[in-house]
Amino acid sequence: MPEITREQVAHLARLSRLAMDDDELDGLAAQLDVILGAVAQISAATDAADVPPTTHAVPVENVTRPDLVVPSLNRDEVLAGAPAAEDGRFRVPRILDVE
Amino acid sequence: MSDLTRLTAVETAAAIADGQASAVEVAQAHLDRIAVVDGAVHAFLHVDAKGALAQAARGDAGELTGPLAGVPLALKDVIVTRGVPTTAGSRILEGWRPPYDATVTERLRTAGVVVLGKTNMDEFAMGSSTEHSAYGPTSNPWDLTRIPGGSGGGSAAAVAAYEAPLAIGTDTGGSIRQPAAVTGTVGVKPTYGGVSRYGLIAFSSSLDQAGPCARTVLDAALLHEAVAGHDPRDSTSIDAPVPPVVEAARKRDVTGLRVGVVKELSGEGYEPGVQERFDEAVELLQELGATVTEVSCPHFRFALPAYYLIAPSEASSNLARFDSVRYGLRVGDDGAASLEEVMSATRAAGFGAEVKRRIVLGTYALSSGYYDAYYGQAQKVRTLITRDFTSAFESADVLVSPAAPTVAFPIGAKVDDPLAMYRQDLATIPSNLYGGPAMSLPAGLSEGLPVGLQVMAPTMRDDLLYQVGGALEAALHDRWGGPLLASAPELEV
Numbered sequence A: 001m002p003e004i005t006r007e008q009v010a011h012l013a014r015l016s017r018l019a020m021d022d023d024e025l026d027g028l029a030a031q032l033d034v035i036l037g038a039v040a041q042i043s044a045a046t047d048a049a050d051v052p053p054t055t056h057a058v059p060v061e062n063v064t065r066p067d068l069v070v071p072s073l074n075r076d077e078v079l080a081g082a083p084a085a086e087d088g089r090f091r092v093p094r095i096l097d098v099e
Numbered sequence B: 001m002s003d004l005t006r007l008t009a010v011e012t013a014a015a016i017a018d019g020q021a022s023a024v025e026v027a028q029a030h031l032d033r034i035a036v037v038d039g040a041v042h043a044f045l046h047v048d049a050k051g052a053l054a055q056a057a058r059g060d061a062g063e064l065t066g067p068l069a070g071v072p073l074a075l076k077d078v079i080v081t082r083g084v085p086t087t088a089g090s091r092i093l094e095g096w097r098p099p100y101d102a103t104v105t106e107r108l109r110t111a112g113v114v115v116l117g118k119t120n121m122d123e124f125a126m127g128s129s130t131e132h133s134a135y136g137p138t139s140n141p142w143d144l145t146r147i148p149g150g151s152g153g154g155s156a157a158a159v160a161a162y163e164a165p166l167a168i169g170t171d172t173g174g175s176i177r178q179p180a181a182v183t184g185t186v187g188v189k190p191t192y193g194g195v196s197r198y199g200l201i202a203f204s205s206s207l208d209q210a211g212p213c214a215r216t217v218l219d220a221a222l223l224h225e226a227v228a229g230h231d232p233r234d235s236t237s238i239d240a241p242v243p244p245v246v247e248a249a250r251k252r253d254v255t256g257l258r259v260g261v262v263k264e265l266s267g268e269g270y271e272p273g274v275q276e277r278f279d280e281a282v283e284l285l286q287e288l289g290a291t292v293t294e295v296s297c298p299h300f301r302f303a304l305p306a307y308y309l310i311a312p313s314e315a316s317s318n319l320a321r322f323d324s325v326r327y328g329l330r331v332g333d334d335g336a337a338s339l340e341e342v343m344s345a346t347r348a349a350g351f352g353a354e355v356k357r358r359i360v361l362g363t364y365a366l367s368s369g370y371y372d373a374y375y376g377q378a379q380k381v382r383t384l385i386t387r388d389f390t391s392a393f394e395s396a397d398v399l400v401s402p403a404a405p406t407v408a409f410p411i412g413a414k415v416d417d418p419l420a421m422y423r424q425d426l427a428t429i430p431s432n433l434y435g436g437p438a439m440s441l442p443a444g445l446s447e448g449l450p451v452g453l454q455v456m457a458p459t460m461r462d463d464l465l466y467q468v469g470g471a472l473e474a475a476l477h478d479r480w481g482g483p484l485l486a487s488a489p490e491l492e493v
Helices: A006-015 A022-044 A075-080 B009-017 B023-041 B049-060 B103-110 B153-160 B177-183 B217-227 B245-251 B272-287 B298-321 B339-350 B353-365 B372-395 B418-425 B429-434 B462-480
Strands: B044-047 B072-076 B114-119 B166-170 B186-189 B210-214 B258-262 B291-295 B398-402 B438-446 B449-456
Touching (some): A006 B353, A022 B418, B009 B023, B023 B044, B023 B049, B023 B072, B023 B114, B044 B153, B072 B103, B103 B217, B153 B166, B153 B177, B153 B210, B166 B217, B177 B186, B177 B438, B186 B217, B186 B462, B217 B245, B217 B438, B258 B372, B272 B291, B272 B398, B272 B438, B272 B449, B298 B353, B298 B372, B298 B418, B372 B398, B398 B462, B438 B462, B449 B462
Parallel strands (some): B072 B166, B258 B398
Antiparallel strands (some): B044 B114, B438 B449
């Protein structure tokens, strides 16, 4: 059923925020073809048509907890694990002024 | 005591409680064992000798109580540990020291367990051989040229190589049970929601479940009891008493128990040697007084494709958090590159091939136009698989099958063939999709390598696994004249 092109993989990689060169895109396109070919047999489960989907193995609904103030994670410890921090905040590359 | 590393967890705790050995001596014996053999096995990504000895000293000072006080454990590197490196087997988290403990980590500390370090795994738990670790593969202690299973190959190998009597693994499609099967150890995936996922780095949230790895069924039960139970920090955690797993492991009686052999979990894809050991173990269960019947679960043949749509879909969403901002790696931040460029470059450099493959596959399965045919259909099939279980449990108390279709294969044999690797999980995936508990325990050898038998039970009947496992293990030990691991060749280090 599926026929995955390099352009499709490039689009998916962009959506997934994964930089890939042409070799990687071609390699992945071929692998996805094989994997999707195998998983496509799921369409043969024709008796699934009228069945409700399962999103979760154990049904749980409206789980709430008391609205209590509890200590947050230590800010300095959290920022110590970040790739870049400044003035007690995460430092990010520019997000405005792109193009 | 002659060799503290050969004791079971129960024996270790007793030796400490009776004053035959101190907790520090026990911890040191295991750290020494790791120093000798782990160069060859590579079960550990990080050994926390200082933390382990400090916790053991607390035990010797009488500050730790409980049935596992002073017992060493190896923790899969997907469970976060405050101040101790946690990578999930990925470059993208190299050097990260989490600012908090997982609930499992906390409960282990409270139970007096001594955490020796963090174990190797397929990156983000995606794999069946531990070859997809960014830090190199783990070897199977039975044969160092072979895989220890995956994703929790490090935890299983640590236990099989006597580097720790206990380990924690996580099981999304078989990552506790398949490694247990191919290393001759015991591994249990508890009921989904039975053990808190708070602090378990998420792969596929509707399937992930942490559980025990051990050398005996009773040891696994004690560890299961120590980490299980409701946790308000995990909204999917089940608010009900933990099933009586320790009591069940001690029962050693299966008289009148109805055991269903799943017809669909045999035949094509299962090695003859695996099938033979399985058939013999089922016969033994019958001799022990169980009633054995064949049951059919016709939708299990769709379990593998359903899993390889659901798990990558959830992974593609979960792994979005590795954004080069809050933790881990950042690549290409030269002041000119945009956030999106830095993010894409970081994820390209930080994720391995299998993780990228699954993220892209999941993104595809969730895309508009394909959603109904793939993800939507997989979720419906999940319902059908659950119905198969429910109907099978009307005529059987537990279901059994081989745990893995093959014995441990050579390192490198399947690493370039994703589909062949995925088929390792043929028998284990159904329980993840259903949510029920399942165990793998040693059933014997084929070609000199361990074979595992899987027991599956209804949700929140984890005790049934231990009842069957405990009885079968005792009978098999009688037959073999001791545990299967005793027949493993000495490690060549």
